Amino acid sequence: MKEILKHNKLIVVVILVMTVFFAIQLPKVEIDNDIEVFLPDDHISKVTTEEIEDIFGENDGIVTAVRFKEGSIFDYHNISRIENITHDLENIKEVDEVTSLTNVDFIEGTAEGMLVENLVTELPRTDREKYQIKENILSWDFYRNNLYSDDFQSTQILITLNEGLSTEEENAAYYKVEEITEEYNARDLESYISGATAINVRMGDSMLEDIKYLIPFIVLVLILTLYIFFRKILPVILIMLNVSISSIWAVGLMAYLGVNLTLVSTVIPVLLIAVGSAYGIHILSHYYDYLAEYDGEIDQEKQEELVLKTVKQLGKPVFLAALTTAVGFGSLASSEIIPIRTFGIFTAIGISTAFIISLFLIPSLLILIFSYQKDTSKLDYQKIDYFESTILKLHKFYSNKRISIIITALIIVIVSIIGLPRIVIDTPLIEMFRENSQIRQADDFINQNFAGTTIMNVMIEGEDTGSLNHPQILKPMADMQNYMSSSFKEVGKMSSIADYIKRMNQVMHYPEEEIVEEETDSQEVDDGASFYNQSEEEDNDTGSFYQENNEADTGSFYEEENSSEADTGSFYEAETEPEEETPAREIIPGPDREQNLSEYEFMMLINRALARADRLDISADEMVRLLNQEMNYQAANYYEIPVDLEKYGAEREENLQNLISQYLLLYSGSLDDMINDDLEPDKAQILVQLNDPSTIVAGEVRETILNYADNNFPDGYETTVSGNAVMAQAANDLIVSSQTRSILISFIVVFLIVSYSFKSLIAGIYGIIPLAFALLINFALMGYTGIKLDVGTAMVASIAIGIGVDYTIHFLHSYHKERLKSDDLFLVTQNTLTSTGKAIIFNAISVAAGFMVLLFSNFYPLVYLGLLITVTMFSSSMAALTILPLMLNIFKPKFIQK
Structure with missing residues (x-):
């Protein structure tokens, strides 16, 4: 080491050049918070999600909700603004499609057959026109909770972006959407933006805000803390230089290698500033103690000698502390969650950098600075003894309370173990934001008023072309x-x-009289004609009490008007002529507008409709739906998948499959997001919208869907469930396995390193006991306070082990050195505490103070990370200063006496 430090100027220059190189890379860092980055590329949920998106396109885009405080969304003034917003959004170059109330397709029946046109062909200027649009959209619940809320004051505008956009292009699209909607915000209009893209962009913005404010904050806190401890400017500068360089190297290397910055990795600079200071603190603390203890004038040669003595005495414990800390973080590299793995790798690199700089740059600078220093008075080197009185009181207290401390420790362990099952494992991205954040409030509003922003995709895949046309799967x-x-x-x-x-x-299947009425828009409708007769069919559930004629009107789109026999031609005709004549289909007519009902018949109608209900606590719209079915208003009894051969006059199922094929042929809109082929699909997608972002809920929904498909879908059809919700749930599942694996790896490596250092397996056990105690307290705190185990808090254990092991190693080495000098265990413990103990306490305080800055983060995982690390620093340092010496003094292990 002496030979190396002779080249102190070269060391400074080399480190400076490397720092400049990595600093130049920093602007290249990119942010990526897409849920996909949490999973490895070969993870099944990620692979299936990509496959489904390749077939049906992406469903997660940007969701804009618009709420009007005055009037409904169907009022002319309001619906015209919806139309204008839609047009403006369609002009964004990154946008592929915009779906809103004013441009969505609507399927209607006419005398000529099926008509597909915009729901809103002209903006409504009269009440009649407004109510017509409202009646149309209410006649098909497909758009309910997507294009209108239950109070009709809010609507959604769904924005799909072009495929293959870069992160910068997605960000640009979001900002343009935000700009457009803000232009329309007024006293009576509020807009809310959410969706996967919005969450990712907002998360990136909040991350940059965290970096912008938290890093200067932690630097200020650390500077003040260091100055309070050292009461000198030089050690503060040297330590801050150390942590700054290590942070630049770690993040600069990420940029150089093209590794994106995620929510988790934003902690790296904060952590390195807080944790990386430990090695400089230990070295400089002992260095100034040696200066204070030296009796005589200090010249250049003597100063270099003291620097070398410091490095020699602390080289091994600092190296072991850095090694175990790096291993603690490095154990996260075993995680399958990519951001956590990245965090572990580059934090370990940063810790290693901090150790190298502490061991080489700080001593080199001490020698160089002293050579230019004129005043070398001993007054500058007073011993640092701020914590000695506190430590001595602590030592005196627990040396006389051994049994009480042991009992207290056991109680803490038992209570902690009881709290472990209470831990909730959940990682919803939106809940990482604070409740008062704009994106969180927008997402909450949309989830409360619409179907939800959390998307799950279910793909049904058949074996043959056209297998998804079959009623047996539909x-x-x-x-x-x-x-x-x-x-x-x-x-x-x-x-x-x-x-x-x-x-x-x-x-x-609209009855003929209803189609005629639809065409006669100019005629006034008699409001009094509310209830009508319906034909009664003996074998059909839709039969009714108010039939005047026993003969049903069989007129329909299947038959020629003057035909005497049912023509099964286009839809039902088989390849060969059937042996027996297919019975004529009896089409259920709609209500007769000329028929009036008695009070008795009216009550019977209500009761028969209610008898159709599955439960009694039905809403008004459910009651209307049941009445529609009872009376077959607008062919309500045909809002179904055609499966009844007799009802549809079909000879076999192939006829019904042909009927469905004809429907798809007649439909003029796009169904690309539903089926993979407009005429003969063999794959179909079910889009699931969840109004709760919880990954626990997503897991339960996914499992239920798969079980239902296994038990109810016919053979030959495969069901796959994927999407962002499933990937988030998969990441949630990986947290437990990753957490367990990283803790196990950390404990094993710490055990091996301590055992090797003292040449004793027993020493390894002593090394992990204080860490296990601190971790139990950490997880118990999570269980009892409801702090969730997520991507942020999942790192606490490894960080706690990585940092906390420093205290154990430094204490064991110092205790061992004092134990070799004396057999008086009271004196050995006291000397250990007054030398290394104060550095441990100060280091724990500085690290805790640094992590407490995270309490001001925009993200709850980082807030809880800061809180838990603060608690863990206290518990691990106290365990190292109380439980560890207590065990050493009671059991007197041989390894400590060698």
């Missing part, structure tokens, strides 16, 4: 949607091709 798909919506309040909506088929089947 019916179970529709049933699953109903089952999931009724089973989970968190399922805001499920949408699929089944919704379109049911609607098309309904409009193609």
